[in-house]
Amino acid sequence: MFAADNPSVPNIVLILADDLGYGDLGCYDGASKIPTPELDRLAGRGMRFTDAHSPSAVCSPTRYGLLTGRYAWRTEMKQAVLWSYDRPLIETDRLTLPRLLRRRGYVTACIGKWHLGWEWKTADGQPLALPMKIGEPGRHAERLKLAQAVDYTQPLGGGPLGAGFDTYFGDDVINQPPFLWIENDRCQTLPTLPEHPNVLRGSSNGPCTPDWDQAAVLPEMADRAVAYLRSRAKQPEQPFLLYFPLTAPHLPIVPPAEFARRSTYGPYGDFVAYVDAVVGRVLHELQATGLDRNTLVIFSSDNGSYAKAEKGHRPNGPFRGRKGMIFDGGHRVPLLVRWPGQVTAGSVNDQLVGLNDLLATTASLVGEELEAGQAPDSVDLTPTWRNPETAVRSQLVHHSVTGEFALRSGRWKLIPAMRLLFDMRADPAETRNLWDEQPAVVARLQEQLQAIIGDDGP
Numbered sequence: 289m290f291a292a293d294n295p296s297v298p299n300i301v302l303i304l305a306d307d308l309g310y311g312d313l314g315c316y317d318g319a320s321k322i323p324t325p326e327l328d329r330l331a332g333r334g335m336r337f338t339d340a341h342s343p344s345a346v347c348s349p350t351r352y353g354l355l356t357g358r359y360a361w362r363t364e365m366k367q368a369v370l371w372s373y374d375r376p377l378i379e380t381d382r383l384t385l386p387r388l389l390r391r392r393g394y395v396t397a398c399i400g401k402w403h404l405g406w407e408w409k410t411a412d413g414q415p416l417a418l419p420m421k422i423g424e425p426g427r428h429a430e431r432l433k434l435a436q437a438v439d440y441t442q443p444l445g446g447g448p449l450g451a452g453f454d455t456y457f458g459d460d461v462i463n464q465p466p467f468l469w470i471e472n473d474r475c476q477t478l479p480t481l482p483e484h485p486n487v488l489r490g491s492s493n494g495p496c497t498p499d500w501d502q503a504a505v506l507p508e509m510a511d512r513a514v515a516y517l518r519s520r521a522k523q524p525e526q527p528f529l530l531y532f533p534l535t536a537p538h539l540p541i542v543p544p545a546e547f548a549r550r551s552t553y554g555p556y557g558d559f560v561a562y563v564d565a566v567v568g569r570v571l572h573e574l575q576a577t578g579l580d581r582n583t584l585v586i587f588s589s590d591n592g593s594y595a596k597a598e599k600g601h602r603p604n605g606p607f608r609g610r611k612g613m614i615f616d617g618g619h620r621v622p623l624l625v626r627w628p629g630q631v632t633a634g635s636v637n638d639q640l641v642g643l644n645d646l647l648a649t650t651a652s653l654v655g656e657e658l659e660a661g662q663a664p665d666s667v668d669l670t671p672t673w674r675n676p677e678t679a680v681r682s683q684l685v686h687h688s689v690t691g692e693f694a695l696r697s698g699r700w701k702l703i704p705a706m707r708l709l710f711d712m713r714a715d716p717a718e719t720r721n722l723w724d725e726q727p728a729v730v731a732r733l734q735e736q737l738q739a740i741i742g743d744d745g746p
Contacts (some may be wrong), residue, residue, distance in 0.1 A: 306538040311594030311605030312459040321601035326568030335735035336624030345618030350590040357647030357663025362744040365423040367691035376446030387452035398448040407445025408672040462535040465494025490539025503542035520578035553601040589621040612689035637676040695737040702733040
């Protein structure tokens with residue numbers, strides 16, 4: 289257990305924003321042009337990490353790493369993300385965060401964006417056969433043609449329930465078809481239209497539920513999350529996990545009308561302000577129900593922001609690059625941890641950590657021993673939660689949308705495909721290439737990276 293005097297294991301609320309940048313929050317960049325009072329307050333009541341990284345610079349592989357403690361490039365998906373009708377990425381026998389917690393008596397729910405694949409069925413109840421590899425880009429039209437064979441009244445395989453969650457509600461991916469609601473393993477609406485008649489920028493088109501409103505997706509998910517917390521408050525003796533992966537500020541940019549002009553940065557900034565408000569609703573519900581006294585709240589983002597630095601605002605803070613890139617702007621993310629009485633309020637942690645570390649950390653919190661091969665890329669963060677001066681990692685692997693690798697080792701960051709070496713302590717913006725000046729460091733880090741990757745590389 290994290291603390292010997294803690295009488296019970298904590299409830300866990302894990303909120304994952306989608307494409308939110310390090311510099312979007314006021315608690316990370318005092319010059320941010322976006323008001324984020326709820327997240328700033330969360331940082332003041334918990335621990336703020338300054339050197340936290342998503343397992344990938346894009347969506348699906350980060351979600352895989354977060355839930356399994358294993359880098360997604362160890363699977364068949366070596367780059368990019370999952371696309372419409374892809375089959376599940378998480379293996380049926382893989383230990384996941386919800387499977388771990390269910391062994392310890394938790395009830396587990398996922399509400400929000402899944403984007404880790406489903407087993408869609410045809411009319412005879414058989415899985416839809418896709419001839420392309422999982423995550424293979426550029427075959428959208430072919431996928432949609434195959435998807436005409438899908439029977440949306442059939443139960444779905446895989447998905448959150450297949451990964452160990454007790455319950456699920458969401459739309460899978462806001463900007464990819466099919467546009468419909470899924471609850472547990474059933475489609476709750478039917479995509480009877482061949483295409484969305486008013487699909488928004490940043491979306492691919494395809495089968496759509498009539499009157500589907502992309503702007504209404506996140507508000508509905510927020511309502512469901514709040515309702516779930518109210519239901520759990522009626523059974524306070526049973527611990528729970530709520531995994532709440534948001535759909536924002538990912539494209540399409542659809543903030544509610546009342547958030548217009550909240551930010552001087554523009555619509556993207558307004559959307560981030562709405563993300564802050566959604567997080568605030570969850571935090572306020574925890575407080576109103578008394579659940580906050582023993583609830584661990586973790587907030588982060590699946591990768592860096594796609595938005596450009598302009599109008600005096602830097603979505604990815606001082607770091608080079610954006611979403612998808614191997615530079616830190618692609619994968620250095622905000623990470624806030626609040627647990628009353630266990631994590632020091634208002635603390636700042638500069639240690640190197642990854643979102644893939646959450647599974648090993650949770651195992652430690654609930655007293656669960658991991659077996660060999662489980663969560664192989666995850667380390668226990670509880671020592672650095674206790675003391676921010678305690679390092680828990682010496683190395684971390686970064687990965688880009690195109691499959692590039694980087695190794696962070698102490699102060700050094702190596703990007704072998706580009707022949708780049710940076711001293712992140714002296715040059716966090718990655719402006720000065722030291723590859724030719726430090727051949728011994730390059731050779732050592734190349735050897736270390738190859739030892740980690742082994743046969744799982746491209």
